[in-house]
Structure formats: C-alpha cells, structure tokens
Amino acid sequence: MGRDADLIGRRFGKLTVVERMSERQDRYLLWRCRCDCGGEIQVNTKRLTRGTVTNCGCVPKQTARSGFRPEDLTGKTFGRLTVLRRAENRNGRVCWLCRCECGALHTAAAHELKAGKVTSCGCGRKSERACMVDLTGERFGRLTALYATPRRDSKGSVYWHCRCDCGSELDVTEDSLVHGSYRSCGCRKRELQREIAGRLHRIDDTCVEWLEKRKHRSDNTSGFRGVYPTRAGGYKVMIGFKKQRFYVGSFRTFPAAVDARLEAEQTIHDGFVRAYYLWREQTDSVPESEKIPFHYDVKKVDGTFSVTTNVHAAADPQNLGKTESD
Secondary structure, eight states, X not given: OOTTOOOTTOEETTEEEEEEEEEEETTEEEEEEEETTSOEEEEEHHHHHTTSOOSSSSSOOTTSTTOSOOOOOTTOEETTEEEEEEEEEETTEEEEEEEETXXXXXXXXXXXXXXXXXXXXXXHHHHHHHTOOOOTTOEETTEEEEEEEEEEOTTOOEEEEEEETTSOEEEEEHXXXXXXXXXXXXXXXXXXXXXXXXXXXXXXXXXXXXXXXXXOOTTOSSXXXXXXXXXXXXXXXXXXXXXXXXXXXXXXXXXXXXXXXXXXXXXXXXXXXXHHHHHHHHHTTSOGGGOOOOOEEEEEETTEEEEEESOOOSSOGGGGSSOEEO
C-alpha cells in the first residue's frame, strides 16, 4: 500500500481513521484516528498499516521494557502538567498525555515526569526568557554584552554574545560575566604574559627568576624534584640546566638521593643565580657597548660538576659555589 493511500474510514485494531491531516510525519501522511475508548490520536500511514499503533494508548504495550503493567499516573500533577491518559510508547518507554496549565497538550515519558525532567509543555522556558536579566549594552571589563543567544549551559545560564574592546566577538554565560570570570576575549591575558616575559631575565634560554623561585613539581613520582625511583628499588638523580640534563648519580636511599640533588642545585642553579646578580653588580656602571656578556657553563668531569664563569667573586670566592673562573 502506498504511503499516500486514502485510509479514511478504515480500522486498524481499535483505531478508526477519521481525518487526513495537512502535515506529514517522516514523509508519511498523518491521520487523525478515533479509538474505541473514545480517545483520539494522530498516527502516520506507516505505523497504521504495519500495525505498530493499534490504539490511542489505552492498552499498555507488551513491548514495554519493564514487561509488566506500568504505574498509573492518570490525574497526577508534575509541575505545570496534569496527566490525562496513556499515550503511545516511544523507544520502549511508557508515555503519558498531559495538559499544561497554559492549556497546551504535551506527551512525556513516565520516567521524565517522575524524575522532574519535564514539568511543562515548554511555556516555562518562555516565561524564563521573559524574566531574563537584560545585559544588553552593559560592560564587563573589556567586554560589552550585545544580545542574548538561545544557548544555555548545564546550569541554565544564558550565553550572551559579546564584543571585546580589541574587536573580537565571543559568547559568554551570564554567570561568567556577572561574577567576573571573563573580562576580555583573552587579549588581556596575552598582554600580561608578554609583559611578564619582558620582565624575566633569560641567559642562554635559562630564566634567572624561575631558578630563583623554583618549586616542587606535582608530577614527580618520588616526592622530590629530579629524584626518580628505579626498578631495583633505589633512586636516580637528574638535574637540568641550559637545555641539558645531567646525571647526578644513583643512590640506595631516598634521603641520600635528595641530599645529592640539593648539592647539585647549590652548585648549578644557585651558583648561576648568584653569579648573574654579581655580574650585574660588577657591570652596572659599564656602558652597554662595553659590557662583557655573562658566561656560566657547567660540565661534568670525573663524576663532579665543574663550573666556568667570567664573574669573579672578589669578596667571597664561595659566593658562587664550586666554580672555576675563566
């Protein structure tokens, strides 16, 4: 039978086709049918002719997932919805036809009603939009709210389309704007990063400030920077400097490994920082064109670290750690 055949007057189970509707469903004609119980339902040609729908929902389907008669929700109220009668099951879920307080009919699954996921026909969202705070034209840092979008985050906060002072545009939630989580499109952060980078002192790709304020790495498995457990049960110690990694040694106990790491840091990292500031002090009054570039190199010779630098610790040779001057 064709999908456009005339079905008016024909019976399908408890349903009698009464009227052909103007709209289609999944490319099939939609028919208004009257059930023997007096209820009405709209069903497309495919579902009628294949026997998928044979009543208005008054007879529970045996294909429902639970396999037993579902709880009767007739007359119960869920938010703005009042349950009228059973509707056709959808995807194996028991559904109920409800009337909303606004007068509209709405079909919802039983589990959605009882879980509070569906409480209206959708009119609640319309009233929510009517009560929405209007941020149009308001400024939040560098951002100006232009208009509200249909998007909502998981908490229901409205996304506002905003324009940054730099000209970029982006969508930001109302919560993020009001609570100050967003103050620009990201341009301010990039400017601050450039400003910070301009205040850092780098020597051969080594940052003086980072060595001076180094912290414990959270991803270190042993609990101390540069100390790594070995399969044999001991600990291996490494240290990095000027894009190089130096092997300090292997140790049976964790305290011995930590002591070795601290000693290497004092010689390499702390010595580098002290030598840099002493070089700045010694060359502060020297014209820029006549300054000798800062030099601090580390090599490992016969198991010990050897440092060469062009900075002379005149007052206290121990100031730079274990060093050899050029």
